[in-house]
Amino acid sequence: MSDDTPTPDQAPGAPHPRETAQLFGQDTAEQAFLRAYNSNRLHHGWLLTGPRGVGKATLAWRIARFLLATPPADDGGLFGALPPPQTLEIDPDHPVSHRISAGAEPGLAAITRSLNDQGRLRSEIVVDDIRKLGKFFGLSAADGGRRVVIVDAADEMNVSAANALLKMLEEPPARTTLLLISHQPSRLLPTIRSRCRTLRLSPLGPEDMQAALVQTGAELPAQAEHLAALAAGSVGDAVRLINLGGLEIYAELIAILGTLPRMDRQRALKLAEAAAQRGAAERFELLLTLIDVALSRLAMTGATGAAPLPEAAPNEAEILTRLSASPHQARNWAEVAATITARARQGQAVNLDPAALVLDTMFKIQETSGQSR
Template sequence: MSDGPPPADQVPGAPHPRECPHLIGQDSAEATFLEAYAADRLHHGWLLTGPRGVGKATLAWRIARFLLATPPVENDGLFGAPPPPETLDVDPEHPVARRILAGGEPGLASITRSVNERTNRMRDEIVVDDIRKLNKFFGLSAADGGRRVVIVDTADDMNTSAANALLKMLEEPPARTTLLLISHQPSALLPTIRSRCRTLRLSPLNPEEMQAALSQTGAEMPADPDQTTRLAALASGSVGAALRLISLDGLRLYAELIAILNSLPKLDRQRALALAETAAQRGAAERFELLLTLIDIALARLARTGATGAAPASEAAPNEAQVLARLSEDAQKARAWAEIAATITSRSRHGQAVNLDPAALVLDTVFKMQETAAG
């Protein structure tokens, strides 16, 4: 087993997207792709967009498996063309499916952030050499009817040189090649890349779909149905976010955050100190990052409550609706929470960048929230 960093395209605690044979909750996106395939309007570039963790990578691997395992449709003149495929499903015993699962399919190339050989650490971005590797891939003899598929996960990670190199391939794509670009923030991509791709947008999952998708990953679900509902609300329909919450005890962290908000404007200092210490523990970098994300979520839900006049329909923590309604009772208060959210996010990210003490950063954030609650 390798001692290097985990793959950049795999969520910790979840199977790799190539290992997920089924995709839950994205029937519309799959149907759109199959319609284009059946009509022989298969675009050479596809941009798979949507929130993090809703199945974009799983869909990309499903499309790749389907394209490489499905022979071109031919009309034999006597019986006509066979009916078009109705699903992207491929028999797991199909040779292509087996090769993809083993990481040995010659017609497929996967581009992700790579390991820097000098430091043995994962790079922060996809570099131009990662994209140039495709030139060798395209130069290999074609297999399985000549199809080739490239998955870029994620296109958001490309630096400028890598993006320009990929753009050239989109402008002059090799024959019978399909490029699948995964993007959480397509607006940040080069407009010329977006214009040369057809977009498939994936939607957040509802609670039932979320539970089914999490079961497929083998994640240990909360035994309490209320906890499952709160998990779905906090994850906003993202399986990836839900897995992160499960692995880092995120539901408990968010419940503590709501309890601290419930004490405002007086502030339960003992509880605030305990929360800050949680972020400062050795090896708690991921938990600290999650806590900052949960603070962003709480502030957004506060602002939305005041703006709409109602708390979110699904609570993400016990007593959350009552706390949000009390602290953000009108549009004026909503504006105040929205403004402090922008300030806190900026200060928190700056604090991370200059390595400020996590506990001090959390306490500073709580004090800012106290000031806003006091009005």
């Protein structure tokens, strides 16, 4: 991959987690780790869970920096024992901070999806990626210091890789801490989950979200409430929406839904053609995601009797309320959402033309709106 291509553990348009100075909105998780550290009950395996983009990787790198830069507690010495640390913060000028930023810290190994023999990024973490840790443990054992392993994301391990990692969790090397980042912990082997202590991270509130976005250098949109509604507390999702024009795409999608049950086919066709443009693969993926979001919010509107707030697009509440005014309609939208998701993924698998796939999806939505009247 080129230098400007995001790595598998980096959100496009955002700094790499090892370069992220602050973590916002996750004090509970940080303090849980510190309590374990200060009570000398530091588990060898930690599972960092929560939605994508809420800071799991940033926390993992903060923990790694802290463990590698903090000397072990002793029994006093000449000046007495140091007070227990109250934060994971490590000075950016600390040698460990510099080495981690440069990717040159010998006590740290980061496992992500690797490149195959053709130089393409694999779709999963393979067993060879995990086996590399054997060499890492051997090389770094002589100094007697701590060692930290970050696996991002553990959900992406294939069966062989997962079994190889499980053996390390069952018989962990001395003074080693394994940090497993997981967006969907249910996909992990139960035996891996049972051998790790879990830190659960939550979606960010509005103030923490804004502070985190400022840190990424993203240009904040004027419609901050629309971004907050679509990102649902995920900084990673917010950055993606900003960089790919997600607010504009969703606003156009809602405007097209506003023409139902007699859908404006010209606008739908224009939306589909935009998704099929050369180099628009990421925007196509985002459009499919936003269609799923719109259908979910439609179902929620009918089930609860009120549109979700804040609005994610102009006039969204009025349009959702008109199209989904009862629990019966909510069920119809929930069912079509499941059908559309399956059809879209199948269409991608067989390389169906993106424009045809989007149009097919919009016609299915139009058909459902007629049934829901």
